[in-house]
Amino acid sequence: MKILVLCNQGNVRSACLAREIKDLNGPLHSTNEQVIKEWVKNEAVAIGAHANSQETIQYFCNWADLVIDLSDNDKRIQEMLQQYSDNKYIRFDIGGDRWGNPFHPELRKMCQEIIDELKIK
Numbered sequence: 773m774k775i776l777v778l779c780n781q782g783n784v785r786s787a788c789l790a791r792e793i794k795d796l797n798g799p800l801h802s803t804n805e806q807v808i809k810e811w812v813k814n815e816a817v818a819i820g821a822h823a824n825s826q827e828t829i830q831y832f833c834n835w836a837d838l839v840i841d842l843s844d845n846d847k848r849i850q851e852m853l854q855q856y857s858d859n860k861y862i863r864f865d866i867g868g869d870r871w872g873n874p875f876h877p878e879l880r881k882m883c884q885e886i887i888d889e890l891k892i893k
Contacts, residue, residue, distance in 0.1 A: 773892070775816040776836035778829070778843055778853065782820030785842040785866065788874040789883040790816035793892060814892060821849045833857040840886070844868050862890070 775793055779785035793816040819832060821843045833839055833856035841863040843849050854861050864886050871879045 773814050773837045774835055775814060775838045775840065775892070776832045776857075777816060777818045777840045778821050778849075779818070780820055780843050780869070781823045782818050784869045784871055784874050785879065786818035786820070786840075788876075788879050789840065789842060789886060790818035791874065792880065792883045792887060796887070796893065821846070821853075826852065829853070830856045836860065838862070838890075840864065840890075842866055 775790070777786040777790045777793075779787075793814050797813055817832060817836075819829065821829065821841075829852070833853065836857065837860060839853060839857040839861045841850065841853050841861065845865060850863060866879075866882050873879075
């Protein structure tokens, strides 16, 4: 599954969730292209709604099978993402970035709960 995760800048909330999703793939011990292709079950990209152009956001929304919005409660961003991603958009309001670190234990726990709720394997 190709998953786009957005927050405001793309550095903490979305980066944490994207990394947690990619970690579901497990460790890779091969450089063989076919092995890599079969190994990657989930691709996840983190970007910032305020740090990327609308053109870039639209490009990634078109690419993604699922668009997860972790940005601040900004109606303009929500409407734009819904327009670009139609029925593959979902929003989780985890609040603004109070962690400053994509490896923060509290944030990682919240991201794992999102993964569990969405049943991403």
